[in-house]
Amino acid sequence: MTAVMEAKGLSKHFQARRGLFGGSRGVVRAVDEISFAIEPGHTLGVVGESGCGKTTTAKLVLGLETPSGGSIQFEGRDLETLDAPGRRRYRKSVQAVFQDPYASLNPRMRISAIIAEPLVTNEKTTAADVRQRVLELLDLVGLPERSADLFPHEFSGGQRQRIAIARALVLSPQVIVLDEPVSALDVSIRAQILNLLRNLQTRLGLSYLFIAHDLAAVAHMSHEIVVMYLGKIVESGEARALALSPKHPYTKALFAAALPSHPDERSDEPVLQGEVPSPLAPPSGCHFHPRCPHATPRCAREAPRLRPVEGRQVACHLFD
Amino acid sequence: MANKLLSLENLSAHYVSQQGTRVVRAVDEVTLSLDAGETLGIVGESGSGKSTLALTILRLLPKAARIVGGRIMFEGEDLVDKPEAEMRRVRGKRIAMILQDPMASLNPLFTIGDQVGEPLRVHEGASRSSAWQRAIDLIKSVRIASPQTRVAQFPHEMSGGMRQRIVGAIGMSCEPRLLIADEPTTSLDLTIQAQYLDLLRELQRAHGLALIFITHNLGIVAKMCDQLAVMYAGRVVEQGPVSRVFSRPLHPYTKALLGSIPRMTEEREQLTAIDGQPPDLANLPAGCSFAARCPAAFARCQVEAPPAFTVEPGRSARCWLVAPAVHASIDQTIPLSRSAAS
Numbered sequence: 265m266t267a268v269m270e271a272k273g274l275s276k277h278f279q280a281r282r283g284l285f286g287g288s289r290g291v292v293r294a295v296d297e298i299s300f301a302i303e304p305g306h307t308l309g310v311v312g313e314s315g316c317g318k319t320t321t322a323k324l325v326l327g328l329e330t331p332s333g334g335s336i337q338f339e340g341r342d343l344e345t346l347d348a349p350g351r352r353r354y355r356k357s358v359q360a361v362f363q364d365p366y367a368s369l370n371p372r373m374r375i376s377a378i379i380a381e382p383l384v385t386n387e388k389t390t391a392a393d394v395r396q397r398v399l400e401l402l403d404l405v406g407l408p409e410r411s412a413d414l415f416p417h418e419f420s421g422g423q424r425q426r427i428a429i430a431r432a433l434v435l436s437p438q439v440i441v442l443d444e445p446v447s448a449l450d451v452s453i454r455a456q457i458l459n460l461l462r463n464l465q466t467r468l469g470l471s472y473l474f475i476a477h478d479l480a481a482v483a484h485m486s487h488e489i490v491v492m493y494l495g496k497i498v499e500s501g502e503a504r505a506l507a508l509s510p511k512h513p514y515t516k517a518l519f520a521a522a523l524p525s526h527p528d529e530r531s532d533e534p535v536l537q538g539e540v541p542s543p544l545a546p547p548s549g550c551h552f553h554p555r556c557p558h559a560t561p562r563c564a565r566e567a568p569r570l571r572p573v574e575g576r577q578v579a580c581h582l583f584d
Numbered sequence: 585m586a587n588k589l590l591s592l593e594n595l596s597a598h599y600v601s602q603q604g605t606r607v608v609r610a611v612d613e614v615t616l617s618l619d620a621g622e623t624l625g626i627v628g629e630s631g632s633g634k635s636t637l638a639l640t641i642l643r644l645l646p647k648a649a650r651i652v653g654g655r656i657m658f659e660g661e662d663l664v665d666k667p668e669a670e671m672r673r674v675r676g677k678r679i680a681m682i683l684q685d686p687m688a689s690l691n692p693l694f695t696i697g698d699q700v701g702e703p704l705r706v707h708e709g710a711s712r713s714s715a716w717q718r719a720i721d722l723i724k725s726v727r728i729a730s731p732q733t734r735v736a737q738f739p740h741e742m743s744g745g746m747r748q749r750i751v752g753a754i755g756m757s758c759e760p761r762l763l764i765a766d767e768p769t770t771s772l773d774l775t776i777q778a779q780y781l782d783l784l785r786e787l788q789r790a791h792g793l794a795l796i797f798i799t800h801n802l803g804i805v806a807k808m809c810d811q812l813a814v815m816y817a818g819r820v821v822e823q824g825p826v827s828r829v830f831s832r833p834l835h836p837y838t839k840a841l842l843g844s845i846p847r848m849t850e851e852r853e854q855l856t857a858i859d860g861q862p863p864d865l866a867n868l869p870a871g872c873s874f875a876a877r878c879p880a881a882f883a884r885c886q887v888e889a890p891p892a893f894t895v896e897p898g899r900s901a902r903c904w905l906v907a908p909a910v911h912a913s914i915d916q917t918i919p920l921s922r923s924a925a926s
Binding site: 313314420422450451452453454455456458459462477478479480481483484485504507508517518519520521522523524525526527528529530535536537539540 | 629630743745746773774775776777778779782800801802803804805806807809826827830831840841843844845846847848849851852853854855856857858859861862
């Protein structure tokens with residue numbers, strides 16, 4: 265199966281300014297030479313803590329940031345080399361659903377206008393066709409037809425997220441970036457939205473880039489998972505295998521820190537100490553070595569490369 | 585019941601609009617109890633009344649809300665009719681609280697030492713210098729490195745995890761008997777959250793502290809709590825020991841809630857979603873508040889709200905299905921587990 269989207273050695277570095285008048289500058293390697301592939305109809309889950317680069321990755325995929333290095337290939341073509349119509353087509357093929365449906369819907373627009381907006385700006389269609397498409401989409405995301413003429417404040421969080429999903433679907437995209445799509449919702453509503461997203465994936469053959477901090481939700485939704493730490497991928501592989509037997513010490517610690525789903529599953533594993541270091545001054549060698557229980561002097565000197573370990577990619581000297 | 589640290593008896597707190605026309609039953613006939621050193625988890629969705637319940641226990645309700653009935657028995661005293669001056673000696677001293685957002689609960693203009701030492705000065709009349717010294721010890725006890733320098737710093741100089749530890753240190757400063765934590769880790773990263781929960785558990789063991797965790801996260805309850813109370817639309821719909829409730833939930837809402845969380849250990853195509861929305865608290869239905877979303881609802885649920893039935897000692901549920909007469913056939917009447925299968 266050829267990947268619908270592939271990132272190769274993708275990097276995004278930001279110049280950091282210090283003080284009021286600039287002065288000494290540092291570089292934040294928000295995303296540092298990462299590679300991943302999203303297969304058609306599959307979900308790639310991205311996990312990691314604040315500052316690991318998952319949102320920057322999403323922005324790069326959406327074309328909202330330009331990479332400092334590396335490339336993104338879409339259907340086998342490099343984004344850099346696309347001409348204007350090609351880029352327009354790319355933008356239509358890659359859509360997003362964000363975390364907070366209270367912030368992502370314009371309170372002054374009717375639902376029909378919100379959902380139709382991408383269609384109206386991107387394609388030449390008649391008003392009747394637009395209306396028809398809006399009603400189709402409302403039905404697809406499980407909202408009644410009369411929603412079309414209402415305003416966002418008349419909906420609950422879960423319903424708003426359905427509207428945001430309908431808007432993302434209006435241009436029939438191939439890839440949808442889901443940046444924490446359920447974390448702002450109530451527990452009983454989360455399952456509705458996760459179920460809806462999975463149904464839509466099966467019916468429409470969508471690919472998802474799923475970003476979330478709830479590991480169980482990522483494991484539930486994803487086919488493959490990449491784990492990021494300070495801009496780098498430390499481990500990637502098939503979702504279930506990775507969730508059940510993580511290999512990299514950071515992945516292990518992260519999944520050990522995940523909350524149990526039953527009181528009988530409480531673990532007494534020691535908790536990872538320390539905090540994520542500042543991305544302005546990441547530790548030398550392997551970025552994780554100051555917190556790693558298995559660190560050796562080599563880890564401080566030499567950054568490990570991702571290599572295949574039992575059908576998975578792991579960046580750790582333990583697996584040499 | 586004399587040895588209970590805290591027991592709430594039929595406690596109700598309602599918000600009333602200015603004209604008295606709209607009444608929001610945020611907390612309605614809640615009966616709960618907690619032993620010294622025990623951890624109680626209160627779980628519910630937004631608007632279920634769990635935060636209002638915490639504010640009610642501390643008598644910190646906003647002006648529009650009032651306690652309309654029931655008792656709050658804490659160490660043998662009823663807090664409901666305690667004069668405000670005496671309540672002030674309870675808050676921060678015998679019952680402390682940790683809120684969700686540490687940046688909002690710390691004053692950006694005062695040093696960490698001033699803020700950690702403040703309860704000691706207020707409640708124990710400690711001098712400025714001894715409060716400062718004890719603040720250093722407290723900062724050390726929440727495992728913050730180099731407390732000597734940290735004590736003189738300001739909140740903006742610390743990370744989110746550290747700030748939340750400082751809030752914990754403030755809560756612990758007067759060695760309270762009960763600590764109420766309202767969503768204490770929602771703003772923290774996963775590994776930082778695990779560190780913080782471990783720290784709370786350690787402090788609890790060291791001081792014989794009772795904890796009330798208010799959360800929407802069932803995982804936190806599974807990890808931390810001994811007892812669980814599930815709130816829905818202002819009422820406690822089910823309560824009991826955590827592992828019993830998780831293994832064999834009685835109320836259809838609890839069942840559905842547990843079925844709706846994804847689990848690492850099992851592969852399911854679909855999660856059990858609960859259809860519909862929670863009801864408007866100002867306009868509750870006549871019968872059971874969950875009836876409209878309940879897959880097992882029958883005629884009686886629509887007209888009459890179920891009381892809390894005690895199913896076994898320490899376990900109760902507000903559901904007609906567990907009423908003594910129907911109880912025998914409970915497993916046949918709730919078809920939820922079927923829809924959970926993939």
